[in-house]
Amino acid sequence: MLRKIRIAVAIICFTLITLLFLDFTGTLHHWFGWLAKIQFLPALLALNIGIVLALIVLTFALGRIYCSVICPLGVFQDAISWIAGKRKKNRFVYSPAISWLRYGVLVLFIIALIAGIGSFVQLLAPYSSYGRIASNLFAPLYQWGNNLLAYWAERMDSYAFYSVDVWIKGTLTLGIAVVTFVILAILSWRSGRTYCNTICPVGTVLGFLSKYSFFKPVIDTAKCNGCGVCARNCKASCINSKEHKIDYSRCVTCMDCIDKCRQGAIRYVPRQKEESLTDKQTRENMDKSGVSRRNFLSVTALLTSATALKAQKIKVDGGLAVIEDKKIPDRTTPITPAGSQSARNLAQHCTACQLCVSVCPNQVLRPSDNLEKLMQPEMSYERGYCRPECTWCSDICPTGAIRSVTKAEKSAIQIGHAVWIKKNCVVNRDGVECGNCARHCPVGAIQMIPIDAKNKDSLKIPAVNTERCIGCGACENLCPARPFSAIYVEGHEIHRTV
Template identity: 65%
Template structure:
């Protein structure tokens, strides 16, 4: 029963978190966006002390429930391991192995040092939520979008517009390759040995493992009833059950309850570790079992109620920006999303989970290829511009790396300023009149000025007021010059209000 409850909760969490990365409409975040915010590392970087304390208390009470239910990377490994176990003769393929303590704590120490030193590429590489986010955003989302496009095509054939077509494209080749490597490495480890990654590499798993050593409820082996059949050890994907000593390594146990289900002799019980003796009669055994079930049902109720309480209103952009084939200009300073504050703040808080990149309706955000900010989102305007009425990136960011309270904050935040290159302008190059950049500037920061005020036939060129320009990129995106825009946005290391 406990195993089924755990599996049900894990499936719900895994499906909803995955859909957050697949949903290009942004509607699911109204109800399930909180699931990204209760991931351990995002909550820690956002200084969301309430969530961090809740997860630590949850671990202190029930063990590593976070790893087996809430963490999408952990559940992903369970899915792969389950598929592998369906092979003939492979249902009981695990065995106890001693913990690689030196490796676990070495990785944790390096991870903490990287967080303090601001080596964000290393942090994003090891963070479990970010690792799964990369896979979902770069590998699963394109398949989802292609499936949507097939449905849109079929619906259109029968006169229905229930689906609309969306463009599928690789936002960053280096990030895509890294996501593919992550998928293969973690997939192979899970296929062969279950939770190897969780218990040897994952820094969050190691940290929660320290707390889990002192958990109140845990699986306990009854030595008197144990027949040494080893079924529990063969089903333990964490390889943490040592039947030679009749001990369980609780720092590696993820509370999956597989061992309880596998034991045919009732020798393993999930119970309070402070109980000095276990009742042996049927009635008392049933009472202990019911107590454990109530504990899990309480957890399930808490999480369900949390989903209702945490759901918030969310504004969705009314349309997609036009897709224009352009080449990215050479910017001296990358453009950070509005609300990022400054380069230092953004680098310290962003986990490069790719959720904002996936959710951006205008195709403006894409992962950085720079080694110092690798995989963190940056803005570029070849396919769209940052619409003043949209602040979805700030709404979905689980860490507070992108923080906007209102649309007024959005439209008054200067992320950069426009720079005009006369040699590329179609007015100079082709001898035609234009003014597209000035017409579409939402802040009125671009004016068309005659080159020679005394000549009525003089060509008119854009002049940028850098004090009021917010760097939204409308001018760059809508400039008709090809392949490079005649006007582009140069980023600011520190954003300011205009």
């Protein structure tokens, strides 16, 4: 019964979190966006103390239930392992913990966190790893399916669906997502939760806590006949059936062993009952937990310190027909979303989960290929511009890398300023009237002035008021010049208020 409840809740959480990355309408984020914010590492980086404490209490109470229910990467591995289990049953064997690897990766992760080496942190963060898989591999399939429905609906005079562009937002990020998917699929197919119990830093931290959880699965030696079915069905490979021991630091509380034991020798019981069910040797091992407690406190203090340090082609609005694709201008400073406050704040808090990239309705956000900010979101305006009334990315960011802003606040945040390139402008180059940039500027920061002030009939060119411009990119996006816009946005390292 416990296993069925766990599976049902896990499926619901996994499905809803996946849909957060697939839903391009933004409908689900208003209802279920909180599921992204209760992920352990994002909550830690956002300093959401209440959520972090709740997850810690949950682990102290029930064990690593977070890994088997809430974490989408954990449930994803379970799904692959379940499929593999249909082909070969009773396929797991007990293996001792590879402690040097687990703790070594955790120490490197903490060092990278302190040093601001975001690329390493992002590659190991479990929620972000799944986010990249969902947004880069699952989302295109979902969108193609939507476009197929839109195609048939259109032929039935229905507007229930509408087509969306499907495009590669970051080649390097796509490659990393593919490699991550393949590695996790192979590990899960062969060995179940290998990644969670040898590499994942969140799993290692929660493993410390779960050793002292109130409820835990316990082997009753009086009932156990030593058949080993529990160990052969333990995807965490943490049950030593010969010695009647369970490595609680690796147990993900999946309840599979309880369901498979025909003797009823494994029960999920409070700690007080555990003493009566375990043999003398197990009690002696538990008495030696002082060293483990000290190790846990040391690592927890280090992780807390690290967190504290870290905390410090759609045309719109009447655009001209596309003649050729626009090229990305060579910006001196990348543009970061309103709410990120500065490039530094974004780099410090972002785990590159790609949720903001997935939900951006204007096709403005894309993952960076810059190794210093690898896979973190940056803005470019070839496919759209950042509408002042849109706050989707700030509403759904789970880490505080893009802080929540209101529509009124966003309209006054200057993330960059427009720069006019004289030689690219069609007025100068082709001798024709334009003014597209001025007409579509939402804040009136661009005025058209005559080339020759003495001739009232002379052609007009844009003049940018950089103090008023907010860097939304409407001018760059809607500029008819090709392949480079005659006006483009240069980002600001630190955002300002106009």
